[in-house]
Amino acid sequence: MSACKRVQQWATFARTWHIFDCKWQDPYQSAGVIKKYLMGMHKPIYHPLNDCGDVVVCINSREIALRGEDWRRRAYFHHTGYPGGASWTLAWELHNKDPTMIIRKAVYRAMQGNLQRRHTMERLFIYPGEDIPEDVLQNVTNQIRQLRLVPTRLDHIPEEEVKNYPKVMDYPEDYILK
Amino acid sequence: MATIIRNGFSLVRKSIFPSSARAIATTKQLNIKEIREQKDGSKLVIEGVTLPSPRAELLVRAEKLTPSAIASEESDVTKPCYLCALELDVKHTDVLILSQFVRSDGCMLPRRVTGLCRRQQKKIGKMVSMAQKAGLMINLTPAYCKKDPRKRKDYKKFNTYFDEKTIFMKRIPDQNDRFKR
């Protein structure tokens, strides 16, 4: 094998490290994207028996956003195996206990149910905050695009911009400002 | 018989209250924009000042934007209100637009003030409450409100986003319904 081809071989089968910012992202929608990178489905050489999956680092998992009333409506089921061992935990209770669990379970559910996904999940790193270990960060070479725009709070927009923003509604003549 | 009684009642009521309870006033209705309170010593002066609207110059209206659009609009149906005519796609994250329809304590203004059509009033009102639940207009809340969304209780302290499609849904489908037979 020539030197040039050898490098091409390395580049093809090397594991790439991707970073994903979970801030204001829906975990169930972003799980479909993270899954693709974890299993290597974004590569043309993908095959289920081909070990070509990448590593994904999720940061800010504490800041995920669920849709509508999901925080209090979505329940996670667990059974200890003993009689009466069933328990239902609401999403916000689970997030209080472990802020990485919702996104981990979402990615796990998004993958097909065979034993390979246990090993694929080992390549997923989730951190609740922004600070991640240095040895993890120095491997990262790619960023996965966020699915949803992070909304801006009104009090974070400078007051001058709020004042000079084009107005749609005007008060009627006899309105009393409150 | 019933109609005669009802008409009699309404006649009596109209003679006492001419149109509605709000119209009773001993003086002329004041057209005021701002109420100012001043305190010099023991004297408290409260005056109503009529001010020009600060929004008059920044106001965006569909008829001003494109003269060609108004010609096509006249041939078609006229839009029921100014927001329909603008044809904006407002989302609940557009706090710069939604904050214009809101009092200083974050409460949605009534329709006689906003001048919207029924549908838009409903839509904007729902999106205002969505933005408030998501903690995006936290500076436009009552004084007793905690100003940091993370200090709220239970499920309210986590980030939530909303789908605008659910505003005019008759019934939001339940996740558990999938398991019913």
Ligand SMILES: [Zn+2]
């Ligand atoms: Zn309208």
